[in-house]
Amino acid sequence: MRILIVNPNTTISMTEKAAQAARAVAGHGTEIVAATSKNGPASIEGHYDGAIAVPGLLLEIRAAQVAGADAAIIACFDDTGLEAARTLAEIPVLGLCESAVITAALLAQRFTVVTTLERSRVLIENLVVRYGMGGRAKVRAADIPVLDLEDNASGALVKLKRQIELALAEDGAEAIVLGCAGMADLARTLQREYGVPVVDGVSAAVKQAEALVSQGLTTSKRGSYAAPLAKPYTGSMQAFAPESAGP
Amino acid sequence: MRILIVNPNTTISMTEKAAQAARAVAGHGTEIVAATSKNGPASIEGHYDGAIAVPGLLLEIRAAQVAGADAAIIACFDDTGLEAARTLAEIPVLGLCESAVITAALLAQRFTVVTTLERSRVLIENLVVRYGMGGRAKVRAADIPVLDLEDNASGALVKLKRQIELALAEDGAEAIVLGCAGMADLARTLQREYGVPVVDGVSAAVKQAEALVSQGLTTSKRGSYAAPLAKPYTGSMQAFAPESAGP
Amino acid sequence: MRILIVNPNTTISMTEKAAQAARAVAGHGTEIVAATSKNGPASIEGHYDGAIAVPGLLLEIRAAQVAGADAAIIACFDDTGLEAARTLAEIPVLGLCESAVITAALLAQRFTVVTTLERSRVLIENLVVRYGMGGRAKVRAADIPVLDLEDNASGALVKLKRQIELALAEDGAEAIVLGCAGMADLARTLQREYGVPVVDGVSAAVKQAEALVSQGLTTSKRGSYAAPLAKPYTGSMQAFAPESAGP
Amino acid sequence: MRILIVNPNTTISMTEKAAQAARAVAGHGTEIVAATSKNGPASIEGHYDGAIAVPGLLLEIRAAQVAGADAAIIACFDDTGLEAARTLAEIPVLGLCESAVITAALLAQRFTVVTTLERSRVLIENLVVRYGMGGRAKVRAADIPVLDLEDNASGALVKLKRQIELALAEDGAEAIVLGCAGMADLARTLQREYGVPVVDGVSAAVKQAEALVSQGLTTSKRGSYAAPLAKPYTGSMQAFAPESAGP
Amino acid sequence: MRILIVNPNTTISMTEKAAQAARAVAGHGTEIVAATSKNGPASIEGHYDGAIAVPGLLLEIRAAQVAGADAAIIACFDDTGLEAARTLAEIPVLGLCESAVITAALLAQRFTVVTTLERSRVLIENLVVRYGMGGRAKVRAADIPVLDLEDNASGALVKLKRQIELALAEDGAEAIVLGCAGMADLARTLQREYGVPVVDGVSAAVKQAEALVSQGLTTSKRGSYAAPLAKPYTGSMQAFAPESAGP
Amino acid sequence: MRILIVNPNTTISMTEKAAQAARAVAGHGTEIVAATSKNGPASIEGHYDGAIAVPGLLLEIRAAQVAGADAAIIACFDDTGLEAARTLAEIPVLGLCESAVITAALLAQRFTVVTTLERSRVLIENLVVRYGMGGRAKVRAADIPVLDLEDNASGALVKLKRQIELALAEDGAEAIVLGCAGMADLARTLQREYGVPVVDGVSAAVKQAEALVSQGLTTSKRGSYAAPLAKPYTGSMQAFAPESAGP
Incomplete structure (x- = not known):
């Protein structure tokens, strides 16, 4: 089984960290293939960066699918482009936020997501609501620029730990979700330190991808995620015309 | 006051129809400026088309803001790129779906949105939920390819009327929202025929844009929609680097 | 276009302040007509005052409709009598709370309403939930008797500012809604001071009224807001018999 | 214990029917006192009738409280004026809809309310949502003018039974709530006929009133229902000035 | 009328306290019969204790029904086994949490439940949501082992009062619900001290039981609570085979 | 890795079918251990059977944990005893319904669960709501006694297929969840036949169990699922005293 980890941030060091986290939990026989988007922002911080990152991200997923990937993971906690990717691809596509919150929900009744910047906090709150966990999860921002991770x-870890401690003291959190792909390496250490489950989105997404593939399940092509219809695409987006999109 | 109507579909005839609907309701002293995206799909049908349309759309909004527009309207009922546009722009940005459903909610306790394709139905249902109208509105698809409008x-009107009649008979609809920019010309006729309010998103958005501008209100730059941070953008997305984004 | 602003509080100075706010944002060709209820409490503070204020309010709306008003605005943030007025009138009727929260929702993902008295706080929270913004808006009371405005x-401004500051610091508010008709004159100043959008309900309602009228839209008479049925009314309420209600 | 049943419809025969239903379930030592509003519509059908009925209703509650009533029941399924009455009175005040749906919820996971007119259906749906039963209860209208009961x-019973049968067949209803005070006499017969619990609001409210009084509980005067503040009331509403309101 | 109070905790002193509270509010002609489970934990603190307590609890309800009880009350605020008991019994079955929160909702718009242990807090929050009061009620834990009551x-009262004071100061609570059967004796005193309604679950459940019985209402046997189907039960659970379950 | 599949129904043939489904998807190095409860009903159909099945189920989980299992799966779609099991065990515990619906949600925006008996339909609807999927999933009952599977x-397959076809035609289902452990063998065939993802709870739970174990995650012991407190258990439940519960 080959799973693509695609980083929609164009910063290669982040991709490496995510790939490493992915390999650490990948099952026997799972190959992790990492790709970094070549078109888009160095880091995704808020709605604007996120929107611009999507075409470059979709390009990598399309290429990986052609090359035989069995599933794809979008390595950004904002689940940037997730619905478009599921529409494009025949293979399952996983997001970090969705994978992480459904994982945390198997372990705890209440949990807190700690993300980086305040500008991403409400965006993630809205995702958490959409994924059905609005009544169970709180979201906190640690005021860390993504690349500081x-x-x-940079002092990023101190800020992160401060928010985890507040989550335990004030939110009644029974588990913690790390709300940024760039925090993947910290989960085990923090779990040991605080004595509650600490969920990393990259690891969670790898296991969800493996789970779907080994069950023979993939995105439904009936309704919301039906394959794109063939049509003209113009200008700099011509390369994305769906008639050339996939198997 | 100058209001930009930007069509994220690259089909110029659609833009013309939307601009005409906009001019029909624009207030004294409001100038409607229409733009068609030069980069993206001919029509937006589902998540994939929508995601690819966003960068081209943002380019038009950025240009119009530099040229002195006072507000921008995204002329697609999926509210494609709305959050990214609000993050980018200093001027207010309106979506058709959001504008239409808040307008319908001032007129009726229960209403139905009639959109084009089944693949867009759940996407719009999710928007309706996000805008707080999940308990009040139903969404129906009339099985009309966007360009057939x-x-x-094409028989599109017959299909549309069939769904309006079902909405009145089965949904308890007290008003109808036309769920596609390309239906803007039909609202008045259908309203007369069915004796219930029929809301068109383009008209609704123009009036919301005028309302915000004349109140001196624009998108909050605190929190979710804070201006993009300066950072490198690479590849074909270099032109979108936020340091060159605003006035 | 003639828009009635009707104050269901019987205090004329409040009406004047609301009318002034209305005129400040009214469009070219919009005439603002102000009326003060002659029957009811000097100020509406809580459910009891609100209920008793409704018949006097409806009388003014009926009279204004007969006299040719194109829309009516109920100048009380509790949206007192809004549903009854929509049932009575053929013209659109707007409430301050509803108009203000849908306006704020176009500008910000999260916002806080600051109202006067604690006894009105939950009442407004319930309205906010009914208008679909329960997950996005908080409500705070500044402990100001309505007439102190x-x-x-009276020190009212100091108390109001204290709550705005708490909303920004603790609620993650990205915008502020002033939750009382009597605060209409403060919006612009506070917006400048705090650097976030500050929405006034009177202004918002005027623009929504203009928007509906210029789109040729009015309250649906199918279902919830169907015109009152003719029937005997007895005692001091005889004057309200619906057979004499319409235009 | 003395419980007031006040009919906000000014039709005496309806009051008699409600009082009879009340007496049939009243406990040992409970005296049922019935009053008919002298000021308002002959029947409450929709928002307008409901709003005009409130002052006359409050007058009866105030008088009954002065005369020593221990609790009051508003005999209209729309729960007309319930919040104002709770604000006014020191004694507990019960509504039929609220009492009936909490009773049904003790007996069944899913139930259907059958009311009279389509124009009241959404109004009751909104109440059901406010009382927390939106996910458990459906509302149907039997197309029966209130006075036909x-x-x-009049054929009213046939129409009512038709909706009960649809509720059982299509809604998965496990119990039925009769959504009009004028149906109080039918509950036992229908329960026997259909083999599911049939809840009548008048009976339910009497038992809730007894329950509160015998527990020494009454409406909280902290926050939402705090007693009205003394202030001038003008015009035809002078008699309602709250300084003369309570014991 | 004979009402069973069954304590699913096997501690007899708790049963006595609950029975005493029940008798204090029981109506004329109501006989309170108390039973203590003979099989299960001394106190129910969390999900595990609760699950193990259910069979012993059901045994007592079955026996009481055979012996002629008209209704049963499960004397534990976690509403342990409530759905199973309603499925088993022909007579109405009441839970303390459900009875208390619907009672509080008749008295106040917002209220707080104060329970014993932190491990029960979320469990009760989830019940409150299921009963439709998630938007109106908060839950606090006073850190009191159940048997300390x-x-x-034990200092339990001091801890309880601390949480009531916080509920009034921080939650905007307009009423208090005591979230443990073992607190039944404190309600009246605390109500006097704090000047807000204080609801005890045992008292509330007794009055709901009386209400249902005197209305001739019992649990629906259509759908969710249909009587258990006859089938083999094996091992230590043989005694629970449903063919021997009924009256 | 050793994963326990415990069947809370005491019917061994069902256990075998579940174990077979589990083994078909288990990863390299995962050993599936199956156990059948020795104490409880032959099949779980509704709340009563479910409650009585729990102690026998917990006994098996406790034994398996002592014997070195790494995770446990409760092989009943009602997620019977799931919260108690999570409280008891140090190892992760998975339910079929929870595992299946979070899996389906990764593949489709809208889906339908098809269960066996009408009496289980609302029970599963309530689970679906609790797991956050109330707005995305419908539940249908195929009227199949559990053992008929x-x-x-028995004609069970015909009935099941009828409901799947209705789900596709009327619910807008984009995927199907099989709502009974006894249907595990049918998923692949039905998926091929209907061309939409068909999710089986047993398979889904195995993969979630593997996912948690390989991430080093287990149930939080902070808050809701804190380990049972030591205390006396009496009567037939003495064997369940928590002081002997842990590893």
């Missing part, structure tokens, strides 16, 4: 000296 | 001989 | 020396 | 030859 | 010297 | 000649 690549830099050990 | 440009063609009088 | 008429008195510059 | 006073007339045995 | 049997011991006057 | 063990009998090829």
Whole structure:
């Protein structure tokens, strides 16, 4: 089984960290293939970056599907482009936020997602509501620029731990979800330190991808995610015309 | 006051129809400026088309803002790219679906949105829920390809009327929302025929845009819609780097 | 276009302030007509005052409709009598709370309504939920008797600002809604001071009224708001018999 | 214990029917006192009738409280004026809809309310949502003018039974709530005929009133239902000035 | 009328306290019969204790029904086994939490439940949501082991009062619900002290039981609560085979 | 990795079918251990059977944990005893309904669960709501006694297919969830026949169990699922005293 981890941020070091987290939990016989988008923002911080990142992301998923990937994971906690990717691809596509919150919900009645920037907090709250966990999860922002997570000296970990402690003290959190792909390496350590489950989205998504593939399940092509209809695409988006989209 | 109507579908005849609907309701002193995206799909039918249409759409909004537009309207009922546009722009940005459902909610306790394709039905249902009208509105699809609305001989009107009649008979609809920019010309006729309010998203959005501008209100830049942070954008998306984004 | 602003509080100075706010945003060709209820409480503070204010309010709307008004606005943030007025009138009727929260929702993902008295807080929370914004808006009470807003020396502004500051600091508010007709004159100043959109219900309602009238839309008479049935009314309410109600 | 049944419809025969239903379930030592509003519509059908009925209704509750009533029941399934009455009175006030749906919820997971006119259907749906039963209850209208329930030859029973049968066949109803005070006499017969619990609002409200009084519980005067503040009332509403309102 | 109070905790002193509270509010002609489960945990603290307590509880309800009880009350605020009991019994079955929250909702728009242990807090929150009061009620835990309520010297009352005070100051609570059967004796005193309604679940359930019986209402046997189907039960659960279940 | 499948129905043939489905999807290195409860009903049909089945179920989970199981799956679609099991066990515990609906939600925006008996329909609807999928999933009952699924000649498959066809035609279902452990063998065939994803709860739960174990995640012991407190258990339930519960 081959699973694509595609980073819609164009920063390669983030991809590496996500791929490493993915490989750490991948099952026997699962190959993790990592790709970094070549077209888009260095980091996704809010709605604008997210929207611009989607075409480059879809390009990588399309290429990976042609090359034989069995599932794809979008390595950004905002689940950027997830619905478009599910429409495009024949293979299952997983998002980090969705995978992480359904995982946390198997472990705890109440949990808190700790993300990076305040501007992403409500965006993730809205995702959590859409995924049906609005009554069970809170979202906190730790005020960490995404790329600071690549830099050990940035004080990012201190800020992150401060929010975890507040989640335990004030939110009644029974588990923690790390709300950024770039935090994948911290989950085990924090879990040990705080004595509650700490869920990383990359790991969660890898296991959901494996789960779907080994059950012979893929995205429904009836209704919402029906394959794109053939039609002209113009200008710089010509390359995305769906008649050339997939198997 | 100058209001931009931007069509994220690259089909110019649709833009013309929307602009005409907009001008029909625009207030004294409002200038309607219409733009058609130059980069993207000929019509937006589902999540994939929608996602690819966004960058081209944002380009038009950015250009119009630089050129002095006071508000922008995204002329697609899926509210494609609405959150990204609000993040990018300093001027208010309106979506057709959001504008139409809040308008219908001022007129009726229960209403039905009639859209084009089944693949867009759940997408619009999800928008309706997000806009707080999930308990008040139903969504029906009339099985009309978007571009058929440009063609009088396509039988589209018959299908549309069939769904309106079912909405009145089975949904308890007290008003109807036309769920596609391409239906803008039909609202008045259908309202007369069925004796219930028929809301067109383009008209509704123009009036909401005028309302915001004349109240001196624009998108909050605190939190969710804070202006994009300066950062490198790579590949074909370089032109979208946010440091060159705003006025 | 003639828009009635009817104050269901019987205090004329409040009507004047609302009319002034209305005129400040009214479009070219819109005439604002103000009326003060002659029958009811000097101020509406809670459910009891609100219920008693309704018949006097309906009388003014009926009279204005006969006199040719194109729309009516109920100048009380509790949206007192809104559903009854929509049932009575053939012209559109707008409430301040409904108009303000749908306006704020076009500008911000999260916002806070600041109202006067604690006894009105839950009442407004319930309206906000009914209007579909329960997940997006918080409501705070500033502990200001309604009539104190008429008195510059009352310290009302200080209390109001205290709650706005708490909304920004603790609620994650991205915009503020002023939750009382008597605060209409403060919106622009507060918006400048706090750097977030500050929405006034009177202004918002005027623009919604204009929007509906210029779109040729009025309250649906199918279902919930069907015109009152002719029937005997007895005692002091005889004057309200619906057979004499219409235009 | 003395419980007031006040009919906000001014039709005395309806009051008699409600009082009879009340007496049939009243406990040992409970005296049922019936009053008919002297000011308002002959029957309440929709929002307008309901709003005009409230002052006359409140007058009766105030008088009964002064005369020593221990609790009051508003004998209209729309729960007309319920919140105002709770604000006014020191004694508990019960509504038929609220009492009936909480009773049905003790007996069944899913149930259907059958009311009279289509124009009241959504109004009751909204009440059901406000009382927390939106996911458990459906509402159907039997197309019966309220006063037809006073007339045995009107065919009202046939229409009512038709909707009960549809509720059982299509809604998965496990119990039925009769959604009009004028149906109180039919509950036992229908329950026997259909083999599911049939809840009458008058009976349910009497038992809730007794329950509160014998527990020493009454409406909270903290927050939402705090007693009306003393203030001038003008015009025909002068008699309602709250300084003369309570014991 | 004979009402069974069955304590699913096997601690007899708790049963006595509940029976005493029940008798204090029981109507003329109501006989309270108390039973203590003979099979299960000494106290129910969390999901595990609750699940194990159910069979012993059902045994007592079955026996009481055979012996002629008219209704049964499960004397544990977690509403342990309530749905199973309603399926088993022909007579109405009441839970403390459900009875208490619907009672509080008749008295106040917002209220707080104060329970014993943190591990029960979310369990009760989930019940409150299921009973439709999620938007109106908060739940607080006072950190009191259940059996400490049997011991006057345990400091339990101080902890309970601390949470009531916080509920009034921070939650906007307009009424308090005591969230444990073992607190039944404190309601009246606390109500006097804090000046807001204080609802005890045992009292509330007794009055709901009386209400249902005197209305001739019992659990629907259509759908969710249909009588158990005859079938083999094996091992230590043989005694529970439903063919021997009925009256 | 060793995963326990415990059947809370005491019918061994059902266990075998579930174990077979489990083994068909289990990953390399996963050992499936099946156990059948020795204490309880032959089949779980409704709330009563479900409640009585729990202690026998917990006994098996406790034994398996002591014997070294890494995760446990409760092989009943009602998720009988799931919360109690999570409280008891140190290892992760999965339910079929929860696992299946979160899996379906990764594949489709809207889906329908087809269960066996009408009496289980609302029970499963309530689970679906609790798991956050109330707005996305419908539940249908095929009127099949649970044990008929063990009998090829019973016509069960015809009834099941009838409901799947209705789900596709009327519910807008984009995927199907089989709502009974006894249907595990049918998923692949039905998926091929209807061309939409068909999710089986047993398979889904196995993959979720593997996912949690390989991520080093287990049920939070903070808050809702804290380990049972030591205390006396009496009567036939003495064997369940929690001081002997843990590893």
